[in-house]
Amino acid sequence: MKHPRTQVTDHAVLRYLERVHGIDVEHVRRTIGHRVDHAVDLGACGLTLDGINYKIEGGVVVTVLIASRPDIRTGRKRQGRSRP
Numbered sequence: 356m357k358h359p360r361t362q363v364t365d366h367a368v369l370r371y372l373e374r375v376h377g378i379d380v381e382h383v384r385r386t387i388g389h390r391v392d393h394a395v396d397l398g399a400c401g402l403t404l405d406g407i408n409y410k411i412e413g414g415v416v417v418t419v420l421i422a423s424r425p426d427i428r429t430g431r432k433r434q435g436r437s438r439p
Contacts, residue, residue, distance in 0.1 A: 408422050
């Protein structure tokens with residue numbers, strides 16, 4: 356599918372999901388917050404839980420990724436950090 360010529364903001368996408376599809380975005384926000392609260396309390400910069408990666412910066416969840424999905428930009432599996 357071709358990209359549209361018109362850009363759509365994240366705000367517009369969120370309102371569309373809320374108002375057209377009936378998704379409770381604040382409930383989703385609270386759910387994510389509850390899942391990462393303990394990791395944030397410990398000062399973590401990320402968390403993998405139930406196959407989902409939560410990226411945390413300054414105590415704020417900045418993105419959520421499926422742990423096993425390939426990188427959409429390269430088509431390759433994301434590389435994790437090596438652990439000693």
